[in-house]
Structure formats: C-alpha cells, structure tokens
Amino acid sequence: xxxxxxxxxxxxxxxxxxxxxxxxxxxxxxxxxxxxxxxxxxxxxxxxxxxxxxxxxxxxxxxxxxxxxxxxxxxxxxxxxxxxxxxxxxxxxxxxxxxxxxxxxxxxxxxxxxxxxxxxxxxxxxxxxxxxxxxxxxxxxxxxxxxxxxxxxxxxxxxxxxxxxxxxxxxxxxxxxxxxxxxxxxxxxxxxxxxxxxxxxxxxxxxxxxxxxxxxxxxxxxxxxxxxxxxxxxxxxxxxxxxxxxxxxxxxxxxxxxxxxxxxx
Amino acid sequence: xxxxxxxxxxxxxxxxxxxxxxxxxxxxxxxxxxxxxxxxxxxxxxxxxxxxxxxxxxxxxxxxxxxxxxxxxxxxxxxxxxxxxxxxxxxxxxxxxxxxxxxxxxxxxxxxxxxxxxxxxxxxxxxxxxxxxxxxxxxxxxxxxxxxxxxxxxxxxxxxxxxxxxxxxxxxxxxxxxxxxxxxxxxxxxxxxxxxxxxxxxxxxxxxxxxxxxxxxxxxxxxxxxxxxxxxxxxxxxxxxxxxxxxxxxxxxxxxxxxxxxxxx
Numbered sequence: 335x336x337x338x339x340x341x342x343x344x345x346x347x348x349x350x351x352x353x354x355x356x357x358x359x360x361x362x363x364x365x366x367x368x369x370x371x372x373x374x375x376x377x378x379x380x381x382x383x384x385x386x387x388x389x390x391x392x393x394x395x396x397x398x399x400x401x402x403x404x405x406x407x408x409x410x411x412x413x414x415x416x417x418x419x420x421x422x423x424x425x426x427x428x429x430x431x432x433x434x435x436x437x438x439x440x441x442x443x444x445x446x447x448x449x450x451x452x453x454x455x456x457x458x459x460x461x462x463x464x465x466x467x468x469x470x471x472x473x474x475x476x477x478x479x480x481x482x483x484x485x486x487x488x489x490x491x492x493x494x495x496x497x498x499x500x501x502x503x504x505x506x507x508x509x510x511x512x513x514x515x516x517x518x519x520x521x522x523x524x525x526x527x528x529x530x531x532x533x534x535x536x537x538x539x540x541x542x543x544x545x546x547x548x549x550x551x552x553x554x555x556x557x558x559x560x561x562x563x564x565x566x567x568x569x570x571x572x573x574x575x576x577x578x579x580x581x582x583x584x585x586x587x588x589x590x591x592x593x594x595x596x597x598x599x
Numbered sequence: 600x601x602x603x604x605x606x607x608x609x610x611x612x613x614x615x616x617x618x619x620x621x622x623x624x625x626x627x628x629x630x631x632x633x634x635x636x637x638x639x640x641x642x643x644x645x646x647x648x649x650x651x652x653x654x655x656x657x658x659x660x661x662x663x664x665x666x667x668x669x670x671x672x673x674x675x676x677x678x679x680x681x682x683x684x685x686x687x688x689x690x691x692x693x694x695x696x697x698x699x700x701x702x703x704x705x706x707x708x709x710x711x712x713x714x715x716x717x718x719x720x721x722x723x724x725x726x727x728x729x730x731x732x733x734x735x736x737x738x739x740x741x742x743x744x745x746x747x748x749x750x751x752x753x754x755x756x757x758x759x760x761x762x763x764x765x766x767x768x769x770x771x772x773x774x775x776x777x778x779x780x781x782x783x784x785x786x787x788x789x790x791x792x793x794x795x796x797x798x799x800x801x802x803x804x805x806x807x808x809x810x811x812x813x814x815x816x817x818x819x820x821x822x823x824x825x826x827x828x829x830x831x832x833x834x835x836x837x838x839x840x841x842x843x844x845x846x847x848x849x850x851x852x853x854x855x856x857x858x859x860x861x862x863x864x
Contacts, residue, residue, distance in 0.1 A: 388652030390652070395814060422800045425800065505850070528847055535690065537661070540660070551687065577848075579850055587843075
C-alpha cells in the first residue's frame with residue numbers, strides 16, 4: 335500500500351522526473367542542484383523512455399516501486415510507465431497537494447527546437463503545466479551516460495529560484511537546453527524561440543537470419559533557421575537557451591485563411 | 600526486400616495512416632472516402648496505438664508487412680512501430696516522392712482540445728506536417744469498434760478536396776473532429792480554436808495475487824472553456840470542428856515577461 339506523502343505546507347514542494355530513468359546521472363544531478371530549495375519528491379521511469387513523446391499507458395497497469403537512491407528527499411518512486419504517466423501518478427497517488435514546481439531532466443542530450451515534440455523529458459514538463467504546475471524541462475547537450483553536469487547544475491539552480499519567485503503567465507513552462515561547456519565558458523542566457531528544424535530520416539535496413547527485413551530509425555537533425563533569436567543559435571554560441579512553451583496548438587492565422595478560401599457549405 | 604512504389608506523377612499521392620491499427624473500421628472508411636481522388640498508400644500500425652502521442656521507436660527495430668485488405672490502393676503495409684514511425688518509414692522506405700497529402704484516422708473517439716497532445720492519430724498528422732506534407736487528422740466522436748462512419752466519410756471527402764485545392768499556409772495541418780450524428784443532422788462546419796480543457800486523473804488501484812499494488816490510468820475529460828469559438832462547442836452543437844494546427848510551441852508573450860522580471864546575470 336502506497337501512502338500519500340505528508341508535505342510541509344510552508345516549504346516549496348518540488349516534483350522531479352525525467353525520461354532517462356530514475357537511475358540516470360542526470361536526475362541525480364537535478365536533485366542535488368535543488369534539494370535545499372524545498373521538499374523534493376522524485377517519481378521517474380524505471381527504464382529509459384527517450385523518444386516517448388507525450389505517450390500515456392492505457393493497455394498496461396502501472397507499478398510504483400520505492401527507490402533508495404537520493405539523499406535528502408521526501409520520497410522517491412520508480413514508475414513502470416512513461417514520463418507523462420510519472421507526472422500523472424505522482425499528482426494523483428503520491429503527492430498530498432499540487433507541487434509548487436515540476437522539474438524534468440537533466441536530460442542526457444539536447445531537446446532544442448522540434449525535439450520538444452519527441453522528448454519524454456519535455457512531455458513530462460508539458461503534462462505538469464497542463465495540470466497548472468509551473469514546470470521546467472532541462473537538457474544538457476551531451477549524450478554521455480557519465481556527462482559532466484556541473485554547468486547544468488548551476489543553471490538548474492538559478493532558473494528554479496527565478497521560476498519559484500516569478501512564475502510565468504500561464505502556462506508557466508520552459509524548455510531549457512544547456513551547452514556542453516565548463517561553467518567559466520558559459521556566455522549567459524538567451525530567452526528565445528524554437529528554431530525551425532526537423533529530422534531527416536534515414537532508416538537503416540538489416541536482414542535477419544531468416545531473410546526478413548527490419549529497420550532501425552536513425553536520422554540527421556537539420557536546422558533551416560538562420561535567426562539569432564533561436565535556441566539553436568544560443569546553443570551554438572555557448573549560451574543557455576530558454577524557450578517559454580505553450581500547448582495551445584491552434585494556428586490562428588489559418589482560421590482566416592480557411593474562411594476566405596475553402597468552400598464548406 | 601521492400602521496393603519503393605512507383606507513383607503516377609500526374610495523380611495526387613495520398614498517404615493514409617492512423618493509431619487504431621490497420622485492421623480498424625475507421626481506416627477502411629477513410630480509404631473508401633478518398634481512394635478515387637488519387638493514388639492511396641496505406642502505412643499504419645499493426646497493433647492499436649491509442650495514447651502513444653508523438654512517440655518514436657528507438658530501442659526496437661521496425662518491421663513492415665504487406666497487407667491485403669483495401670481495394671483500389673497502390674500499396675498497404677502494417678508497421679510494427681508507432682503512428683509517427685509509420686509516417687517516417689512510409690516517407691523514407693515506401694514512397695517514391697513526397698505525398699501530396701497525408702490523412703490520419705478516422706479515429707474511433709474524439710481527439711478534440713488537449714487530446715491532440717496524447718493522440719497517436721494527430722501526432723502522425725503533425726509528423727507529416729513537419730515533413731511539409733499537407734495533413735489532416737480525422738476523429739469520430741464514437742469509440743465503438745463498429746461505429747457508423749457514414750457522416751465522417753462525407754466530411755473526410757469534402758475536406759480532403761479542399762485541402763488538395765487550397766493548402767493552408769505552412770504548416771498545412773488540421774485537427775478535424777466529427778460529431779456522432781446522421782448526415783442529415785449535421786449542422787455544418789466550424790473553423791475553431793482548441794478549447795482549454797484537461798484530464799482529471801483518477802488512477803484505479805488493484806491488488807495482485809501476491810499483494811502488490813498496481814494502477815490503471817482512467818480519468819475524466821473536463822473543459823474549462825465557455826467560448827463559442829472552440830472545438831468543444833462545435834461538437835456539442837453537432838458541427839464538425841476544424842482546428843488549424845501548428846507546432847511552434849514557443850510562448851512569445853512569456854519571452855518579454857522573463858526579460859522584464861527574471862534576474863539571470
């Protein structure tokens with residue numbers, strides 16, 4: 335039986351999750367960076383979930399397993415589901431109140447530009463924001479399992495303090511990417527827009543021992559955007575990219591276009 | 600060995616996918632509604648993939664299986680991956696050129712409002728639009744496996760003809776939901792915005808034979824939006840909801856807020 339945590343109403347309640355799994359170095363770095371700012375509860379996937387986007391688990395039950403791994407946290411659970419499931423079940427089963435902030439990451443690898451759509455790390459942050467929880471997804475531009483998170487930890491701490499003090503207009507949600515540089519070489523912060531970019535897919539074909547074809551998704555990330563106000567520009571120039579995010583996907587411009595050009599009656 | 604199809608450059612090339620699987624009634628209804636408008640290629644998941652959002656398959660290989668199920672199509676394949684994988688692999692492995700349009704659905708059940716984010720059907724349409732393919736996701740507000748798609752087929756046909764004739768400003772992408780009414784009771788079309796709504800989660804707890812807890816994701820869809828310009832209003836009033844969609848998630852308003860209120864140096 336899992337009992338709801340009993341949080342102190344006088345201290346910020348910080349929910350932490352990710353998509354690289356509760357056993358990654360990135361999530362431990364995130365906990366270390368902020369644990370003295372409030373009460374930390376970790377609910378994160380038990381297995382890596384990169385590229386899971388905003389998937390939820392409908393056809394399988396979800397399990398929660400208490401994990402002893404983090405010092406100085408209120409509770410930590412591995413969730414058998416996706417990053418988005420982790421946020422949902424934390425809110426409904428584990429937390430006794432809405433957290434003051436949700437932090438997701440620190441992802442091993444960039445989630446800039448269009449990658450926000452594929453990223454489990456960012457989808458968890460988006461899910462929290464849908465629940466009206468101020469939320470930040472953090473990603474370090476370094477895929478290494480043993481990446482150096484020192485710069486990232488300083489960035490996480492600074493942005494978390496600002497978000498707690500000055501939540502944004504709803505939704506209060508950021509996509510933060512951190513370049514792979516030493517703290518002394520970080521140029522600063524750029525508040526920017528999502529660059530126009532996409533993956534050019536190349537599936538790699540293989541033949542199994544019985545002669546059947548199968549395919550591995552690979553691909554190359556290509557930016558088509560020369561703007562200096564984008565996350566891609568910031569990262570290429572050793573700045574932290576900070577993109578405020580929303581999830582109203584309506585393209586308002588095209589409402590008029592359809593009214594003026596389509597025949598629907 | 601899978602060979603690329605050879606399409607006729609003088610006829611529209613129509614890629615069809617969904618998330619309910621290639622064996623659903625909805626995708627067959629979609630094919631039937633448009634197959635005389637061009638050359639149809641179907642690439643859709645081999646198993647149901649509802650709620651998969653924008654997930655891609657990174658840790659497993661992907662298989663394609665030729666399927667004989669649809670009359671009058673150029674080719675049809677079941678894809679072992681997600682709806683987004685289906686669009687990617689269709690483009691890279693099966694199609695000889697960029698399709699003129701991608702149609703996803705017809706989903707068994709609504710994908711209005713915030714559901715676009717969780718929906719495999721809509722994520723497949725979004726993926727096509729990222730590839731600069733005009734694209735429409737269609738959903739019928741009826742979860743029944745044997746739902747009546749007659750009204751939906753008329754809607755699909757009308758909107759597909761308009762999209763082929765007048766693609767939107769990029770991205771050319773629509774989220775279309777169709778109320779569960781007979782053709783003669785359909786009130787018409789509303790070009791609208793995504794309503795403000797969310798799922799209020801309630802996980803249902805169960806105990807396994809060994810005494811362990813597990814949880815099923817359930818939940819209740821709640822709209823917080825009284826506007827008459829939303830997809831929820833349109834559907835509640837027997838109109839087809841047509842929401843133009845984009846995938847630049849930048850919240851431009853909050854860029855200024857951060858500049859004015861946060862201390863980052």
